[in-house]
Amino acid sequence: MAVARDATDTSALPRAPGDAGEPIVLLRDVHQAFGSLEVLKGISFSVRKGGVACIIGPSGSGKSTLLRCINGLVPIRSGTIRVADFDVHRLKTDQEKIALRKEVSMVFQQYNLFPHKTALDNVMMAPIHVLKEDRNAVRARAIALLTKVGLAAKQNSYPGELSGGQQQRVAIARSLAMRPEVMLFDEVTAALDPETVKEVLSTIRELAREGMTCILVTHEMRFAREIADEVHFTDGGTIVESGPPAQLFDHPRKERTRAFLSQIL
Amino acid sequence: MSGKARGTVLPVILPAGERLARAAMRERSDGTHRLRLRGSHGWALLGAFVLGCGIAQAQSQPESPSILDTLWKWTPLLARGFVFNLAISFIAMAIGTVTGLFLGFAQISLLPPVRKGAWFATHFFRNAPWLVLLFYCMFLLPFQVSVFGVTIPIPDWTKATLGLALPVMANVSEIARGAVQSIPTTQWEAAGSLAFNRRQTLWMIIFPQCIKRMLPPWMNLYAILTMATVLASIVGVNEMMTLTQRALSAENRPGLLLAFYSYVLLWFFVYCYPIARWTVRLEARYAVDQ
Numbered sequence: 001m002a003v004a005r006d007a008t009d010t011s012a013l014p015r016a017p018g019d020a021g022e023p024i025v026l027l028r029d030v031h032q033a034f035g036s037l038e039v040l041k042g043i044s045f046s047v048r049k050g051g052v053a054c055i056i057g058p059s060g061s062g063k064s065t066l067l068r069c070i071n072g073l074v075p076i077r078s079g080t081i082r083v084a085d086f087d088v089h090r091l092k093t094d095q096e097k098i099a100l101r102k103e104v105s106m107v108f109q110q111y112n113l114f115p116h117k118t119a120l121d122n123v124m125m126a127p128i129h130v131l132k133e134d135r136n137a138v139r140a141r142a143i144a145l146l147t148k149v150g151l152a153a154k155q156n157s158y159p160g161e162l163s164g165g166q167q168q169r170v171a172i173a174r175s176l177a178m179r180p181e182v183m184l185f186d187e188v189t190a191a192l193d194p195e196t197v198k199e200v201l202s203t204i205r206e207l208a209r210e211g212m213t214c215i216l217v218t219h220e221m222r223f224a225r226e227i228a229d230e231v232h233f234t235d236g237g238t239i240v241e242s243g244p245p246a247q248l249f250d251h252p253r254k255e256r257t258r259a260f261l262s263q264i265l
Numbered sequence: 266m267s268g269k270a271r272g273t274v275l276p277v278i279l280p281a282g283e284r285l286a287r288a289a290m291r292e293r294s295d296g297t298h299r300l301r302l303r304g305s306h307g308w309a310l311l312g313a314f315v316l317g318c319g320i321a322q323a324q325s326q327p328e329s330p331s332i333l334d335t336l337w338k339w340t341p342l343l344a345r346g347f348v349f350n351l352a353i354s355f356i357a358m359a360i361g362t363v364t365g366l367f368l369g370f371a372q373i374s375l376l377p378p379v380r381k382g383a384w385f386a387t388h389f390f391r392n393a394p395w396l397v398l399l400f401y402c403m404f405l406l407p408f409q410v411s412v413f414g415v416t417i418p419i420p421d422w423t424k425a426t427l428g429l430a431l432p433v434m435a436n437v438s439e440i441a442r443g444a445v446q447s448i449p450t451t452q453w454e455a456a457g458s459l460a461f462n463r464r465q466t467l468w469m470i471i472f473p474q475c476i477k478r479m480l481p482p483w484m485n486l487y488a489i490l491t492m493a494t495v496l497a498s499i500v501g502v503n504e505m506m507t508l509t510q511r512a513l514s515a516e517n518r519p520g521l522l523l524a525f526y527s528y529v530l531l532w533f534f535v536y537c538y539p540i541a542r543w544t545v546r547l548e549a550r551y552a553v554d555q
Binding site for chain 1 (some may be wrong): 451454459460461462463469470473474
């Protein structure tokens with residue numbers, strides 16, 4: 001049945017990668033609290049499809065919580081979060097949240113690989129059991145992904161036999177195997193030693209170049225400057241300042257941003 | 266390798282207070298006290314046995330057969346009793362494990378009534394004296410049931426086995442709950458972010474990791490249960506302890522007590538010692554692995 005769509009109905013149009021303009025992640029005045037402790041006090045920002053947003057800021061400023069709100073691991077108090085076609089703040093049932101998480105994948109600081117499964121099985125599990133895809137097709141894709149992150153030779157190793165950097169790259173491959181629309185990275189290099197940070201960052205860099213929408217919480221300022229379209233500096237549960245990396249790092253407008261950057265750069 | 270570095274690669278001697286507190290915490294999560302059998306305990310038992318034999322020999326009449334001959338004469342009967350003990354322990358362990366796993370998983374249910382009910386059952390049977398539970402089953406269960414006119418007798422040993430399975434169930438329940446809760450919450454988070462639902466997360470990610478953690482306390486529980494099977498003698502089951510008493514009254518010789526009971530102890534030690542050692546070894550290995 002053919003229905004004439006008017007030109008403003010963008011949701012029905014096929015979205016080309018790098019289609020600028022349209023935000024795929026949109027947060028409006030997000031509040032979150034654990035008990036009486038307010039963690040997020042009105043966060044608003046958006047990421048367009050294919051864009052890379054970096055969130056920087058001191059520890060305890062709610063960065064990790066923010067990411068967990070975006071994929072529905074943590075419910076929010078008020079405000080709205082829209083990711084792709086989901087109103088995250090309205091998702092109630094597990095099924096709805098699961099549907100969202102097929103689109104948004106998260107990589108953690110502590111890798112969180114499943115220790116009883118090999119690297120390959122770690123990557124294959126979710127597509128087979130959650131997406132119900134064909135095992136052989138998933139296997140081929142998983143091997144391709146492990147090759148992409150440079151770990152084809154380690155596919156039969158268990159997480160305990162891999163270095164931190166290798167585990168983190170497996171974790172990235174595991175998330176990518178779900179073919180998400182958005183990738184969230186939660187301080188993925190914070191637990192790594194400086195030499196292995198590089199290998200993980202180059203994997204993420206490659207992803208960003210391929211047009212994957214990424215939101216990164218990071219302490220790697222040089223990397224943020226290089227990769228981000230927009231950087232958000234958070235402190236005390238609010239976004240203090242946002243802007244393109246060149247502006248935010250070189251000409252911060254707010255005193256708080258300047259103080260933070262002078263501490264770490 | 267950071268995962269391995271967290272284990273006890275370099276053991277540190279803790280102050281006694283902290284050591285005891287940790288042991289107490291572990292035992293609480295295991296559900297039962299930890300069996301600490303050492304090789305020296307076996308030698309001490311053997312010493313008691315030899316001493317008992319010596320005393321009995323010295324007290325016996327010159328014309329009566331030697332004490333070792335007497336023991337040897339009764340050994341086939343006692344062995345049969347011991348096999349019965351083992352049978353009771355196997356069956357009670359099997360029943361207790363299956364029901365205990367269900368109860369343990371009910372304890373982590375998201376439904377409050379299920380969770381609270383399971384919690385109550387677990388703690389009731391865990392904290393009740395084993396002997397009381399045994400008597401309970403012995404005298405409250407009928408000695409026979411009629412199903413469609415067919416009368417099926419329930420022998421005493423079945424009831425005793427059920428009575429022993431109850432505390433086993435409660436302890437397995439607690440072991441299972443403890444194992445699930447010992448898996449880091451980050452595993453749940455990772456599974457959640459990959460869109461696994463709760464059932465899939467439990468079956469594919471959490472439970473497989475629990476098995477390793479459950480094995481040592483489960484084996485410890487089995488060794489404790491094996492020793493507890495002699496309680497069945499109080500309710501008249503023909504296991505090793507009952508048969509030893511019979512043998513003693515049949516012999517009617519003074520001074521046999523120490524020799525015979527040391528002998529029984531030795532049997533149980535020989536059976537349980539390897540289990541206890543293996544438990545300790547598995548535990549040490551898994552502690553480093555995790």
